[in-house]
Amino acid sequence: MSELSSDADPAVEAHGLTKSFGDHPPVFAGVDLTFQRGETTLLMGPNGSGKTVLLSCLAGGLRPSAGSISVFGEQPRDARSQLVFMLQDGLAVDDLSGRENAAFYTALHPDATDRWQEVADSLELDALDRRVADYSGGMRRKLELALTLSVDVPLYLLDEPTAALDPTTVERFHAMLDDLADAGRTVVATSHSPRDLRAADRLVFFDSDGIVADGEPSALREATPSVVVVEDGAGDGLRPLLRDDRLFDTDAGRRGFLAADVDPETVADQQGVRAVEAPTAPDVFNYYVHIQP
Numbered sequence: 173m174s175e176l177s178s179d180a181d182p183a184v185e186a187h188g189l190t191k192s193f194g195d196h197p198p199v200f201a202g203v204d205l206t207f208q209r210g211e212t213t214l215l216m217g218p219n220g221s222g223k224t225v226l227l228s229c230l231a232g233g234l235r236p237s238a239g240s241i242s243v244f245g246e247q248p249r250d251a252r253s254q255l256v257f258m259l260q261d262g263l264a265v266d267d268l269s270g271r272e273n274a275a276f277y278t279a280l281h282p283d284a285t286d287r288w289q290e291v292a293d294s295l296e297l298d299a300l301d302r303r304v305a306d307y308s309g310g311m312r313r314k315l316e317l318a319l320t321l322s323v324d325v326p327l328y329l330l331d332e333p334t335a336a337l338d339p340t341t342v343e344r345f346h347a348m349l350d351d352l353a354d355a356g357r358t359v360v361a362t363s364h365s366p367r368d369l370r371a372a373d374r375l376v377f378f379d380s381d382g383i384v385a386d387g388e389p390s391a392l393r394e395a396t397p398s399v400v401v402v403e404d405g406a407g408d409g410l411r412p413l414l415r416d417d418r419l420f421d422t423d424a425g426r427r428g429f430l431a432a433d434v435d436p437e438t439v440a441d442q443q444g445v446r447a448v449e450a451p452t453a454p455d456v457f458n459y460y461v462h463i464q465p
């Protein structure tokens with residue numbers, strides 16, 4: 173991860189950003205967001221909260237209903253040569269092989285480099301001579317990452333880059349994010365995966381009411397309440413001690429967040445409570461995505 177650059181000359185600035193479709197209520201309204209040069213930001217939020225729409229506005233693919241966006245001081249549409257936008261399943265052509273896709277994309281994009289093969293190798297994407305229509309979801313995502321990350325631009329907008337990737341590939345992708353940050357590139361990526369939290373300088377949690385939380389991962393983790401781990405089947409009577417009366421079934425057991433006015437020691441002694449402990453990355457994700465802080 174990079175040292176954050178000064179606030180004086182941000183990569184992207186959005187003010188009062190509002191987007192609606194037709195007569196429907198706005199997807200989001202009045203959003204203010206600034207992304208600094210060299211910063212890696214993860215945008216997280218529930219399904220349908222508007223993450224993809226927001227990225228599309230920043231990329232110049234969608235016109236905001238109100239508000240302003242500046243990308244390196246220009247309107248998004250005029251800044252297209254400065255950014256690359258990886259939209260989910262929007263890049264690779266089904267009828268071409270992986271290699272043909274790369275040739276096509278490299279010829280198309282003025283800032284494409286021949287790095288795509290290196291990225292594909294690093295992500296262990298073989299089958300480059302097979303038609304993309306026959307790829308699995310993870311193979312397709314690896315190809316899209318190879319095409320996107322081989323373009324040399326100052327700004328990368330990535331919609332769910334780690335969806336469908338196996339854990340080893342996710343680690344390799346995180347190392348690539350570090351390389352981009354070291355090279356001063358700005359990255360804004362969406363994700364539903366708590367594993368990605370550690371790869372970012374900054375987390376922005378977003379829902380239809382706007383920005384829920386915005387800060388460094390360590391600060392947001394510190395602001396997350398202690399976690400109450402309950403015995404299987406013991407949860408319901410304990411719900412009043414928990415934020416929003418809510419329990420989450422996770423790989424690490426049934427977990428809830430200590431309510432604001434409750435003493436952790438009292439809760440730890442309650443029947444049915446296995447432990448009161450510090451939040452993990454999945455807890456941080458659940459707290460900011462599913463519980464209003």
Ligand SMILES: Nc1ncnc2c1ncn2[C@@H]1O[C@H](COP(=O)(O)OP(=O)(O)OP(=O)(O)O)[C@@H](O)[C@H]1O
Pocket residue numbers: 193199217218219220221222223224225226
């Ligand atoms: N072209 C469109 N026309 C009408 N509504 C749209 C259009 N594009 C997106 N929406 C609506 O905007 C809302 C936000 O969609 P968006 O895809 O940005 O959510 P998201 O946060 O990326 O969700 P997910 O996490 O499921 O990918 C949804 O209600 C969606 O139906």
